[in-house]
Amino acid sequence: xxxxxxxxxxxxxxxxxxxxxxxxxxxxxxxxxxxxxxxxxxxxxxxxxxxxxxxxxxxxxxxxxxxxxxxxxxxxxxxxxxxxxxxxxxxxxxxxxxxxxxxxxxxxxxxxxxxxxxxxxxxxxxxxxxxxxxxxxxxxxxxxxxxxxxxxxxxxxxxxxxxxxxxxxxxxxxxxxxxxxxxxxxxxxxxxxxxxxxxxxxxxxxxxxxxxxxxxxxxxxxxxxxxxxxxxxxxxxxxxxxxxxxxxxxxxxxxxxxxxxxxxxxxxxxxxxxxxxxxxxxxxxxxxxxxxxxxxxxxxxxxxxxxxxxxxxxxxxxxxxxxxxxxxxxxxxxxxxxxxxxxxxxxxx
Numbered sequence: 175x176x177x178x179x180x181x182x183x184x185x186x187x188x189x190x191x192x193x194x195x196x197x198x199x200x201x202x203x204x205x206x207x208x209x210x211x212x213x214x215x216x217x218x219x220x221x222x223x224x225x226x227x228x229x230x231x232x233x234x235x236x237x238x239x240x241x242x243x244x245x246x247x248x249x250x251x252x253x254x255x256x257x258x259x260x261x262x263x264x265x266x267x268x269x270x271x272x273x274x275x276x277x278x279x280x281x282x283x284x285x286x287x288x289x290x291x292x293x294x295x296x297x298x299x300x301x302x303x304x305x306x307x308x309x310x311x312x313x314x315x316x317x318x319x320x321x322x323x324x325x326x327x328x329x330x331x332x333x334x335x336x337x338x339x340x341x342x343x344x345x346x347x348x349x350x351x352x353x354x355x356x357x358x359x360x361x362x363x364x365x366x367x368x369x370x371x372x373x374x375x376x377x378x379x380x381x382x383x384x385x386x387x388x389x390x391x392x393x394x395x396x397x398x399x400x401x402x403x404x405x406x407x408x409x410x411x412x413x414x415x416x417x418x419x420x421x422x423x424x425x426x427x428x429x430x431x432x433x434x435x436x437x438x439x440x441x442x443x444x445x446x447x448x449x450x451x452x453x454x455x456x457x458x459x460x461x462x463x464x465x466x467x468x469x470x471x472x473x474x475x476x477x478x479x480x481x482x483x484x485x486x487x488x489x490x491x492x493x494x495x496x497x498x499x500x501x502x503x504x505x506x507x508x509x510x511x512x513x514x515x516x517x518x519x520x521x522x523x
Contacts, residue, residue: 182262182281184213185381188254190247191268193221197429198268199229205266206233210277213260218243218250220398247400248392255387263387267378269429279422280381283369292411294380295422305425308365314340321346323478324471326359352415354463357471358451360405371415373463377404379424386411390457395449395513399432401439402446409450410460437494444498448472449509473503 187205191198198217205215214237219225230238241257243250255263262284264277272295280293296307308329311317314337320327321343331344352362352372360374390410392403408416434442452469455461476499483491501507 182284182381184211184260185262185264185277185281186213186258186260186384187215187264187266188218188251188258189215189266189268190218190243190250190254191221192219192245192247192432193223194268194429194431195221195223195225195229197427197431198225200427201266201268201270202230202233202236202238204271204274206235207274208235208272208277209274210281212236212264212277214239214258216241216254216257218254220245220247220250246394246396246398248394248396248403251392251400251403252394255384255391258384261384262381263384264381265377265379265387267426269427270379270424271427272379272424276379276422276424277381279419283417283419284381287369287417289413290417291386291413292377292380292382292408292416293419294375294377294416295419295424297376297378297426298423299426299428307423308362317343319478319482324355324357324359324475325478326355326357327361327363329363330365331363354409354467355471355475356466356468357475358447358464358467359475365418365420368421369417369419372418373415374405374408375416375418377407378426380416390460393450393456393513395509395517396446397442399434399442401434401442402450405447406450406456409463410457412459435490437490440491441494441498444472444476445501445507445509448502448507449513452507453510453513469502473499476502 189201205212216239218241220243225240241253243253251265276295279295283293284290298305298307310329310332311327312332314333314335317331317333317340331347333340333344347363351364352370354373355361362372364370390407392400393406396403448469451464451467451472455464476495480492480495480499483495
């Protein structure tokens with residue numbers, strides 16, 4: 175794989191979208207105010223509610239390229255990546271908002287860290303009345319539960335109690351840092367410093383080398399929504415992981431249009447996780463990062479989630495969890511079959 179130097183000049187922006195016209199226009203307004211120059215903004219639209227030239231003519235700082243695509247976010251992203259003229263691509267969800275200096279901060283980091291090929295700021299989502307980029311764990315019971323069932327983390331461990339066993343578990347995670355568990359889940363507990371390394375992170379507002387994305391493309395066997403697609407791309411990246419800046423951030427507004435309900439999101443995300451763990455690795459980097467993972471460990475972790483949903487009496491998630499465990503245990507993952515037949519799966523319900 176070609177790995178050019180890390181000097182960043184102009185940037186190509188790739189935005190897949192589908193029937194989110196108002197969110198897309200808000201994003202374009204955000205990009206138009208970027209203090210870092212953009213070579214082009216490539217919009218790959220798979221929806222019916224399209225932008226007219228008059229809609230984006232107002233963004234005088236943007237060279238907008240507008241393309242049609244079939245409805246598949248992975249196909250849309252891959253198309254935009256192939257069309258991009260810059261060696262650096264800003265992958266951007268259509269419902270994010272960023273400060274004007276966001277890309278400036280990312281490029282400054284790349285200039286001082288030549289090994290970086292994928293850089294992102296904290297990806298904030300609104301929970302209640304707060305914007306959160308991580309979900310700290312403070313409960314001894316929750317920490318023990320995640321340890322026993324080898325579940326994922328997305329936040330710092332802030333348990334302050336004196337329980338010896340829990341302190342040992344906390345030390346275990348602190349020593350391992352950010353990694354992929356044997357169950358396949360990403361375990362992110364270290365958010366310290368000006369930046370941290372992560373084997374898996376969202377690509378909804380990430381600056382990535384084009385040759386890295388060609389080397390580890392989005393998997394088009396997934397359903398049209400591409401639930402879990404970032405995982406499959408990140409595991410194929412060279413190096414020690416993505417660089418996540420703690421002083422840069424974007425707001426993810428989670429537009430409701432085309433957003434699946436939580437149980438269906440969970441079902442498809444777990445199918446994608448099983449698929450990436452068990453499919454033939456796309457490159458040597460993916461093989462190395464997942465060589466220690468086991469489907470049996472994933473099923474054990476899903477059992478832990480099922481028990482959590484049962485205790486919470488969350489009927490929708492219980493049903494989704496039962497179906498997920500059954501589908502994976504019986505080896506009937508539709509994504510695996512689609513990849514074998516070199517096609518894209520129909521929407522698994």
